[in-house]
Amino acid sequence: MSSELNRAPTETMQQKAQSVPILDLSWADDSTKRPQLLAQLRAALFDVGFLYISNHGVKPNTVSKLADRLPSLFDLPVEEKARLGKLNSPHFLGYSGFAEETTLGKQDQREQFDFATELPIVGREPGSLTKGEHRDYTQLYWRLRGPNQWPQEHLLASFRTALTDYHDAVAELAYRFVHLIEEAFEIPIGTYDHLFGAKPRSDRDDEVPGICADDVGTSYLPPQHRLKLLRYPPSDNPSGQGVGAHKDSSGWLTFLYQHGTGPGLEVLSTTGVWIPAPPIPGTFVVNFGNAFEAATEGAVKATVHRVVSPGPGDDVRYSIPFFMGLPLIMTVS
Numbered sequence: 001m002s003s004e005l006n007r008a009p010t011e012t013m014q015q016k017a018q019s020v021p022i023l024d025l026s027w028a029d030d031s032t033k034r035p036q037l038l039a040q041l042r043a044a045l046f047d048v049g050f051l052y053i054s055n056h057g058v059k060p061n062t063v064s065k066l067a068d069r070l071p072s073l074f075d076l077p078v079e080e081k082a083r084l085g086k087l088n089s090p091h092f093l094g095y096s097g098f099a100e101e102t103t104l105g106k107q108d109q110r111e112q113f114d115f116a117t118e119l120p121i122v123g124r125e126p127g128s129l130t131k132g133e134h135r136d137y138t139q140l141y142w143r144l145r146g147p148n149q150w151p152q153e154h155l156l157a158s159f160r161t162a163l164t165d166y167h168d169a170v171a172e173l174a175y176r177f178v179h180l181i182e183e184a185f186e187i188p189i190g191t192y193d194h195l196f197g198a199k200p201r202s203d204r205d206d207e208v209p210g211i212c213a214d215d216v217g218t219s220y221l222p223p224q225h226r227l228k229l230l231r232y233p234p235s236d237n238p239s240g241q242g243v244g245a246h247k248d249s250s251g252w253l254t255f256l257y258q259h260g261t262g263p264g265l266e267v268l269s270t271t272g273v274w275i276p277a278p279p280i281p282g283t284f285v286v287n288f289g290n291a292f293e294a295a296t297e298g299a300v301k302a303t304v305h306r307v308v309s310p311g312p313g314d315d316v317r318y319s320i321p322f323f324m325g326l327p328l329i330m331t332v333s
């Protein structure tokens, strides 16, 4: 696959921002190509804020085992979907019905299941803090951590295994990709590891100034990554809002898998033009959340994007964004 979409050397910065580049991650393993990959990554980070990655190491079978189950997942009986309703979960995990969510005051024409890293509950009721405990687990945000609501195995065989394998494979890709970003930024590889459950930097010899451990001086809890499984049905309205223009607010980086061939995803360029980012087989789309923009002091933008609904007669669109989580107690400062 070509490393970048038609980029001639004479193009201006403005023209560059009109296309979403494709980066071939297998170049990371080739010492002659690695510098070029890092240069492409820097340009993608700073000029566009969106990119495709190919040869990313997630096995096609891991993706298809989950993606092929999406139609059956959304075809579960209404009673099962109601049982899995997000309102039943203090962790905001589970099913939300068609057009139950809004962006920019308009209904999003999509149906979704929210899943996350399977975790035990840590949140506590107010007033139940145990003496000597390091963290205040009565803070409301701790409620986000908890177990998923899984469809019953006899209604959707092997779904839990498929989702767990997909989660683990994309999480591993995400950690590798962050290392590549660190290299592109020319900061020590592993600078951000402590955010993802590795040893705090302050325990290491190669301490990086400005990066600290968490509030209690120990490592953060293992992260919670969140995934959405999305279904966008065809709409009679040619510019139907699948999901309205937004930046990804939760998470550090987003890895988006687009199933099928239909277009829909659009990215707002620096010049205010909507650029299509259609599915490309074998790729993920990568973009950056608000936290990443804050951490880079705005050098890397959390780029605005949206999904236009499929038109009448088009196929249903399915997609799976994976939002790489950050420690809940992290603050902008």
Ligand SMILES: O=C(O)CCC(=O)C(=O)O
Pocket: 228, 230, 243, 248, 256, 258, 265, 305, 306, 307, 319, 320, 321
């Ligand atoms: O479905 C898509 O392709 C994108 C979804 C998205 O941007 C989101 O849920 O944040």
Ligand SMILES: [Fe+2]
Pocket: 246, 247, 248, 305, 321
């Ligand atoms: Fe998004």
